[in-house]
């Protein structure tokens with residue numbers, strides 16, 4: 001038996017494998033179109049950030065990517081899944097909803113254990129070990145037996161992340177993970193995201209406004225805009241900061257630039 | 263499946279993902295996949311391999327092909343349990359960068375697991391008794407607050423959320439019309455059928471009209487309407503206010519200096535006080551129509567005779583007592599539903615609990631209040 005260390009060298013974070021391909025996507029309800037004509041690729045190992053003003057449709061975009069809603073027109077193709085839709089079976093994605101969406105009748109630990117209990121044949125003590133590790137990862141060990149109504153908003157967010165990670169998803173969707181977190185926990189979260197993407201090759205799609213975090217973790221961004229009804233800028237954040245021409249994009253990143261030099 | 267948890271190297275087929283755990287003189291060697299998918303096997307193999315060893319242990323993880331957070335967590339948990347049992351240390355060797363990173367990421371100092379103390383039986387009885395007292399206090403507070411709010415809204419009608427009133431009357435009243443009509447038509451119909459069976463042999467056909475008219479206006483009209491409104495609006499109010507309570511909307515109202523009794527409870531109370539008598543009148547009419555329908559099919563009574571008989575037997579007191587009841591029911595439904603809603607705690611589950619408790623409580627109170635009124639009306643011969 002020869003140790004195969006070569007095979008598991010850290011993945012180059014940005015690869016050419018397309019994991020999610022969005023083509024000419026339009027999003028809306030009835031006659032109303034919120035966003036249209038959007039095409040982009042997410043590659044394996046990407047930390048792909050969706051930016052944009054409040055209410056421009058970032059959460060809605062995530063809901064389409066995971067198949068909770070179907071597009072008005074256009075296609076979404078996810079490697080190994082096809083067109084995403086909600087089916088009963090082991091979940092292909094880990095999802096953190098903007099509100100955390102913990103089940104109020106279950107303790108924090110039971111929330112995280114739910115996908116493991118449902119979709120693996122692990123023994124209860126093995127599940128407990130994994131749950132504790134996940135909760136420790138997000139700094140929530142000690143709150144296992146609390147109900148969601150007994151913990152703070154930021155703690156709910158972190159419990160939601162632990163639940164999203166529990167089933168070892170290949171693709172992780174996070175809707176504003178650091179909103180409501182203190183700066184120290186937010187920085188730790190960034191490091192965890194980097195580790196997951198670096199060492200597991202996990203593909204991570206994030207909605208976030210945290211500029212510091214964007215520059216640290218993002219390999220690629222798109223910026224959505226309500227008035228333009230689509231993508232107004234795309235590329236790695238550094239490139240966007242240097243060369244974007246749209247005023248909105250400029251002012252979005254300028255705040256960071258100003259803060260950077262103080 | 264292999265019977266022996268400890269697998270020797272020669273069994274190993276190099277191209278499967280199956281995890282292998284081999285005990286050697288120099289420690290443990292783990293190879294294959296340390297993933298969630300293989301977690302069940304990995305957990306069992308590690309458990310068996312670490313069950314009876316003692317002393318410091320080195321685990322060689324160079325052979326791990328693939329690792330994820332779940333697999334790493336299982337490795338760590340077994341190693342930590344071994345350390346605790348034998349008061350020794352476990353060291354990892356040969357870890358590739360990603361294996362080392364995953365082990366590191368999942369190897370955090372854990373806070374001690376908190377336990378919820380189980381409640382003893384006696385303690386439970388004590389708590390429940392205490393809670394009944396609390397409940398009574400809470401209801402009294404609610405009534406007191408509401409009285410104060412009513413006074414405030416009489417002196418300053420600006421406090422009341424009049425804009426909601428129209429919408430609430432529409433939802434509790436107009437929207438309930440079809441179901442109220444249908445149910446009361448059927449109630450009138452079956453009342454008449456039962457009466458007809460009993461009276462027909464004695465040639466008492468025409469008295470079916472008396473019975474339906476009195477029973478509908480005095481009892482069934484108000485009662486059936488109240489039950490329907492309890493199910494629709496009672497549950498609705500409790501759920502609505504409960505959701506507002508758990509999402510801190512009530513707190514937000516109060517923080518703006520707005521009286522939530524004036525803003526939420528009074529409009530709902532008023533809406534039912536307006537809607538219920540109207541619904542009850544409609545219920546009475548349809549109940550009598552149901553009786554008429556039965557008479558047409560079963561009895562030797564012509565329609566004009568039936569109507570004439572109904573008109574002659576019905577008094578203002580019959581309809582009036584029914585309407586008084588319906589106003590009382592409106593109070594019961596609105597106040598109980600709002601009280602339960604505002605007392606909600608504990609998220610979505612709490613909303614469900616208070617809705618259930620509101621409807622059950624309201625139904626009980628309706629039947630009770632109805633009996634009380636019927637007895638009172640009999641005693642005073644109204």
Ligand SMILES: Nc1ncnc2c1ncn2[C@@H]1O[C@H](COP(=O)(O)OP(=O)(O)O)[C@@H](O)[C@H]1O
Pocket residue numbers: 029034052053054055056057058059060061
């Ligand atoms: N089911 C829906 N029907 C109509 N409009 C919706 C629906 N869901 C969201 N919207 C609208 O879509 C826009 C984008 O919402 P959202 O994706 O939550 O924004 P954000 O970018 O802040 O996450 C909002 O203006 C919202 O009002």
Ligand SMILES: [Mg+2]
Pocket residue numbers: 058059060098175
């Ligand atoms: Mg959003």
